[in-house]
Amino acid sequence: MKDRQYTTKELFRRFQPYFKPYWKTLVLDLFCAGLTTLCELVLPMIMRYITNQGLYHLAELSVQTILGVVAIYLALRIVDCVATYYMAGVGHIMGAKIETDMRRDAYQHLHQLSNTYYNNTKVGQIMGRITNDLFDVTEFAHHCPEEFFIAGVKLVIAFIILMRINVLLTLIIFLIVPIMVAVCMHLNFKMRDVFRRQRNQIGELNARIEDSLLGQKVVKAFTNEQMETNKFETDNRQFFDIKRDSYHLMAVFNATTHAFDGAMYVSVLLFGSIFMIKGWVAAGDLVAFLLYVTTLIATIRRIIEFAEQFQRGMTGIERFLQIMDADIEIFDEADAVEMGEPKGEIAFHNVSFEYPDDHNQVFKNLNLTIHPGEKVALVGPSGGGKTTLCNLIPRFYDVTGGEITIDGKSIKHFTLKSLRHNIGIVQQDVYLFSGTIYDNIVYGRPDATREEVMEAAKRAGAHEFITELKDGYDTYVGERGVKLSGGQKQRISIARVFLKNPPIIILDEATSALDNESEYEVAKSLGRLSEGRTTLTIAHRLSSIRNSDRILVLTHDGIVEEGNHEELLEKHGIYDQFYRMANELK
Structure with missing residues (x-):
C-alpha cells in the first residue's frame, strides 16, 4: 500500500489546529522571542553611536553617558535572560503537549481501523510512526514558529535600519539573501525526500527486529540464526546508506551557506571600505553594518541548523497524517x-463478501439462520470461509452484499460497541496481554470485582491451576502469555468471556492446537460457556462438535450440507468423508 505524500503547505495547514489549545502560550513565546531579538538589534546601534561620538564628537562623550547606555543594555540583557528561560522551558513543554496530543489521536484512530489496514501494514512501521516519528514534533512545534518569527523580525528591522544608514550598501548586501534562500529551499526539498526514506527504513528495521524476535523459537528450531542475521544486516546496511546520503546532503547544505556567509562579509568589507574612503558612510556606520551582517548571518545559521530539525519534524507530521488519513472502513x-x-x-x-484489498471473493448469496440459544458448528476445507463468516458478525469486516441481522435488525443498525459487547469470541490463537492473570481475565469486564473474576475462572476450569501458581492470580504471564501452557492460556481466555457474559458466543477452532488432556479440560469449559447462549463453533476436530444442534459444511460453493452429526453421516457426503479421515488418523 503506497503512502500518500503531502506538500509543505498542506502539512502546515493540517498541523496548525494542534496549536489552537495552546495559542496563549505560543503568543507569549513569540513575544519573548521578539524581546530577545530586540536585545540583539540594539547592540549595533549602541556601538555605532559610541564609535561615531568617539571619532567625531569626543568632547560630548562622557563616562556618565557611557554608563547610561550600558545600564540600558544591561536591563535589556536581563529581559533577554527571562525571555530565553520562558522560551526554553514553557515553549518546549508546549511542543511536548502537542506531540502528546498527536500520539493520542493516532492511537485512537488506529483502534478504529479495520483488519484490512493491519493486514497490509507492518506493526513495526506503525510503532515507528507513533513513537520515533513524533519525537521530533516537540522541537518542531516549538522552534518552527519561533525561528521563523525571529528571522523575519531581524531581517525586516535590520533592513529598515541599514537603509536609513546607506541605501546602496544595504541593497548590495540584501541582494545575496534571496539567492541564498532559493538555493537553501532547493536543498531542503532534497533533504525532505532523504528523511522520508530514512523514516520508512527505520520502520522496516523495526518490523524486521520485531518479526525475528517474536519468532525466535522458530528461528532456533530451524537453526536459521545466520539467515535472520543476514536479512537484518541487509536492512541495517540500507539504513546506513540512507543516513550517509543525508549527511552528504547536510554537508553540501552547510558548505553552501558558509559560502554565502563569506560573500556577505566580503561585500561589506569591500564596498563598505570604498564607501568610507569616499565619505559616503561614517566609521561607526561601517561598524554597525558589520555587526548587523554578523547578526543576520547568525540568524541564517540558526535557520540552517534548524533546517534538519525542520525536515525531520515535517517528515514526522507527514507520517502521522498517513495514519490519520487511513480510511475508517467500519x-x-x-x-x-x-x-x-x-x-x-x-x-x-x-x-456476499470479498476482501477489499485483493477482491478475493469468499462466498456469494449465502443464506443462514441461527436460532436463539442454538449451538451451530461450521466445518469444511481450509479457505472455505468459516473464520471469515464469523468475523462478519461482530463487523471485523463489512459484507459486500446482502445483510446480516440479529433479532431481525441489521447489525449496522447497532453501534459497534454495543454489538461487540454482546458477542464473546474464543480463538485458537489466544492473545494474553503482558501483565498478571487477574489483569487478563478482568479485561473482559474492567469494572468486575475480584470475586467475580475468581468465579469466572472457576466456571472456565482455570481456578485450580491458577491457585497452584506461586503468585496465584497475580502471576505475571509474560509477553503474549509465554509463561503459560496452551491449555492454560485458553482457559484464561474462556474465563475472560465468562466474565463478559455475552449472549452470543463464537468459538474459532478453540481446541485444535491443544493436546488431548488440555482439549478435554477446555472442551468442558467451552461446554459450560455455551449453555443457554447462541453459539457458533468452527472446528477441525469433529469430536468437539458431535453434540452440536446443527452442523454446517461450508465450502467455496457455500453451505453444501446441513444437519446434526448422525444425519450428516447418513448422507455419506463431505462430512462423512471428514469423519472417516479423522478416525483413520487416530
Missing part, C-alpha cells in the same frame, strides 16, 4: 442505536 451509521440484550437470533440474507 464505523457507526448515523442512525445507529444501542443493542440492549439480544435474544440471539443471527441471520445471513444473501450475504
Whole structure:
C-alpha cells in the first residue's frame, strides 16, 4: 500500500489546529522571542553611536553617558535572560503537549481501523510512526514558529535600519539573501525526500527486529540464526546508506551557506571600505553594518541548523497524517442505536463478501439462520470461509452484499460497541496481554470485582491451576502469555468471556492446537460457556462438535450440507468423508 505524500503547505495547514489549545502560550513565546531579538538589534546601534561620538564628537562623550547606555543594555540583557528561560522551558513543554496530543489521536484512530489496514501494514512501521516519528514534533512545534518569527523580525528591522544608514550598501548586501534562500529551499526539498526514506527504513528495521524476535523459537528450531542475521544486516546496511546520503546532503547544505556567509562579509568589507574612503558612510556606520551582517548571518545559521530539525519534524507530521488519513472502513451509521440484550437470533440474507484489498471473493448469496440459544458448528476445507463468516458478525469486516441481522435488525443498525459487547469470541490463537492473570481475565469486564473474576475462572476450569501458581492470580504471564501452557492460556481466555457474559458466543477452532488432556479440560469449559447462549463453533476436530444442534459444511460453493452429526453421516457426503479421515488418523 503506497503512502500518500503531502506538500509543505498542506502539512502546515493540517498541523496548525494542534496549536489552537495552546495559542496563549505560543503568543507569549513569540513575544519573548521578539524581546530577545530586540536585545540583539540594539547592540549595533549602541556601538555605532559610541564609535561615531568617539571619532567625531569626543568632547560630548562622557563616562556618565557611557554608563547610561550600558545600564540600558544591561536591563535589556536581563529581559533577554527571562525571555530565553520562558522560551526554553514553557515553549518546549508546549511542543511536548502537542506531540502528546498527536500520539493520542493516532492511537485512537488506529483502534478504529479495520483488519484490512493491519493486514497490509507492518506493526513495526506503525510503532515507528507513533513513537520515533513524533519525537521530533516537540522541537518542531516549538522552534518552527519561533525561528521563523525571529528571522523575519531581524531581517525586516535590520533592513529598515541599514537603509536609513546607506541605501546602496544595504541593497548590495540584501541582494545575496534571496539567492541564498532559493538555493537553501532547493536543498531542503532534497533533504525532505532523504528523511522520508530514512523514516520508512527505520520502520522496516523495526518490523524486521520485531518479526525475528517474536519468532525466535522458530528461528532456533530451524537453526536459521545466520539467515535472520543476514536479512537484518541487509536492512541495517540500507539504513546506513540512507543516513550517509543525508549527511552528504547536510554537508553540501552547510558548505553552501558558509559560502554565502563569506560573500556577505566580503561585500561589506569591500564596498563598505570604498564607501568610507569616499565619505559616503561614517566609521561607526561601517561598524554597525558589520555587526548587523554578523547578526543576520547568525540568524541564517540558526535557520540552517534548524533546517534538519525542520525536515525531520515535517517528515514526522507527514507520517502521522498517513495514519490519520487511513480510511475508517467500519464505523457507526448515523442512525445507529444501542443493542440492549439480544435474544440471539443471527441471520445471513444473501450475504456476499470479498476482501477489499485483493477482491478475493469468499462466498456469494449465502443464506443462514441461527436460532436463539442454538449451538451451530461450521466445518469444511481450509479457505472455505468459516473464520471469515464469523468475523462478519461482530463487523471485523463489512459484507459486500446482502445483510446480516440479529433479532431481525441489521447489525449496522447497532453501534459497534454495543454489538461487540454482546458477542464473546474464543480463538485458537489466544492473545494474553503482558501483565498478571487477574489483569487478563478482568479485561473482559474492567469494572468486575475480584470475586467475580475468581468465579469466572472457576466456571472456565482455570481456578485450580491458577491457585497452584506461586503468585496465584497475580502471576505475571509474560509477553503474549509465554509463561503459560496452551491449555492454560485458553482457559484464561474462556474465563475472560465468562466474565463478559455475552449472549452470543463464537468459538474459532478453540481446541485444535491443544493436546488431548488440555482439549478435554477446555472442551468442558467451552461446554459450560455455551449453555443457554447462541453459539457458533468452527472446528477441525469433529469430536468437539458431535453434540452440536446443527452442523454446517461450508465450502467455496457455500453451505453444501446441513444437519446434526448422525444425519450428516447418513448422507455419506463431505462430512462423512471428514469423519472417516479423522478416525483413520487416530
